[in-house]
Amino acid sequence: MADLRIDFAGIKSPNPFWLASAPPTNMGSMIERAFDAGWGGAVWKTLGEPIVNVSSRLAGLDLGASRLIGLNNIELITDRPLEVNLKEIYECKKKYPNNAVIASLMVESKREAWHEIVKKTQDTGCDGFELNFGCPHGMSERGMGSAMGQVPEYTCMVTEWVKEVSTLPVIVKLTPNVANILPPGRAAQKGGADAVSLINTINSVMGVDIDTFIPYPNVNGMAAHGGYCGTAVKPIALNMVSELARDTEFNIPISGIGGINTWRDAVEFMLLGAGSVQVCTAVMHYGYRIVEDMIDGLNSYLDEKGFSSVNDIIGSSVARVTDWGDLDLNYVVKAHVNEEHCVRCNLCYVACEDGAHQSFEFVESNGHRYPRVIEEECVGCNLCALVCPSPGAITMERRDDGSNPQSWRERTS
């Protein structure tokens, strides 16, 4: 069994799996059940001035028969009195001293307001703070959430305010609703943040009811944009995490968030630099129980790969992310159809014919009609292998002459 314990910017946790600040971390009783299920840590639903929510609040994106590959949310921060939350944090931490409890905070952009909530909260025994500079809906209209995170100067300033009084590690939660994640990430670091977490949710309109013409989620005939999360946002999150991880100016820990459903997703985030991961949508879909296989699967993976600690894999793929201009132009792969695995659905053929480089033909073989790659035409784009439903039927095979790598930058310099 590998060691799954982490020390994330001074916050100790029995495993890297944390619940993100969201509906599943609304109150003490929920978080205690989550810890019982195996979650290593939890970021409490954002504390602040209690708000009033609307009904309804969520909308889902389905793909075929798969429900909820994306989720959109217009629920705001906590609607519970601060004192109640603080009391429950205290009690929760007393009962679960080994689990990480992080208090997410969001108040109006005033130094005194931030000082006050930090001071009140850090007496609860919580392990750290997460500053919510990410929520893109509702609160942002009031100058909070992503309204902070989208302006690096504000991010830096508020982080400084918090650090002035905080005795605990401070994580700054970043919004993905920016053109470039580096300036806000660097600003958080500059403001003294001990770590960042990302991504928060993405601005989104989930869809429209084509019978009533009312977009989702319907609030008495009207809708507002919400925050998008779930499986579908993972690639966006991975990009932003890796952008920060490979930034030479940026060197504080990253907590990865966005579309993590399984231990595999978590491993990917960690390989690209995340020191902990946070999960919300998958729990909203299937419950706290999903952490069991996250822990179990991660353990098996680490054992199989010969790693004694989860910390050994963090950042291992960061050096493998580079700029396009540094990629090797001399590397050549070609698609190859392995007829013994081909089911003759011909999706490779039509995808290549209409979506790529017309590199397929049909051939008669063993009494059947098989698609075959015309190697001279194939550019090695992967599309056929990506659409192929049969494992092993299309492989991408190395076909270059072994000459030395040469990038576009080298070729044009």
Next chain:
Amino acid sequence: MADHITPLNITQIEANFADIAPPMTPAEALAEANRCLYCYDAPCTRACPTHIDVPSFIKKIASGNLIGSARVIFDANPIGATCARVCPVEVLCEGACVEKTLVQRPIEIGRLQRYATDKALAEEKQIFTRGEPNGKSVGIIGSGPAGLSCAFYLARLGYEVIVYERRELAGGLDTYGMAEYKMPQSVSIKEAERVAGVGVEFRLNTEVVAGSEETLGPVDRVGIELLREWHDAIFVAAGLGETNRLNIPGEDLEGVIDALAFIEQIKGRDWKSVPLGKVAAVIGAGNTAVDAATQAKRLGAERVIMVYRRTEKDAPAYDYEMELARKDGVEFLWQATPVEILGDGRVTGIRVADAAGVVSEIACDQVIKAIGQKKMASFFAETIGVAVDEKGRVEVNDQMQTSDPKVFAGGDCANGGKEAVDASQMGKLAAMGIHYSLTGEKVAFAGAVVGD
């Protein structure tokens, strides 16, 4: 048979005749439709004799476009609702499905097709409309799958089409010959109504005979020469003739019935009126024999024994049909050739000879004959006056044209007896052939040809 001896009550029989492939719920259809890979140049489409664009109609179910889905189906096969229920999908579309290779479970194409076509047939609105009248007329003999199909396409091209059907209901074997647990009569009739809705006229209770006379009666008789006069072309889709005789003693005893007549009596769903023995011997091992045997069992026969002169592996019925018979508790007697039906006025048993010629006796009180139907060689040769081949089938070219350029033919009478879906395709090809013959214009309906 006067005395009906089924021990089952009506509720039990109704349950036995419930849909063998029940309709899908919307959630089930959506999940199954989404499982389809949407193959290109799909093997299911190639395997379908009418070449329905299966991935297209399934994708439309997935997108919630059910009428569009039904349009794709009926465009290639006007009896798509019937075929959804009675096609041997195991050896056609579903047998070719790549999911069968990939996960050992083909997409349930038949049931999805039923889902879409049920929806369309439940709507008042016609999907297809009659073409602008082109002033030409075609007479069609027989309203089974081939006749309906040909009529449907010709009407869409603007032909005046009159279908002559000697029975009181349209649909041919779809209406009278399908196992009731596969399809009730109402589906076939509704489908024929849809063809009528495209502007096809049906003359029911009308038999086409030799000569040039027309006599009216309970069944009108119209001379073929009149049809030649009234129409620019004739499409003959008359099916097959009566059931073959065993030509053994006792064949005319009470309690001997031919399988098609037995099946037809069940179609009225007046269960207690169907003649049924306590022990029924079904002679033959084809698909019709299975239909008769399983239905006798489901009606409540205590024992049903299928008697076949050759071995089990020679049985012409599809494997899955034999499996169904086994599940229904039908017994089998292989390599048993009937030599005599015993009885005094009424059947009491049957004598069979085994491969070595040893004769034994089986006690039974009903004999159901299912040893195939006669070809209608003389009807074609003498009444219609066109060439037939050595097997008694009417000869047609790839345009479905007979030796008489004005007469086209298709369906069982031309292919010797195949599936409804094969007949439907021949009707389609005949419509194209007739149109080309009368106008010189080549048209290609959906699924006329497949692939490259």
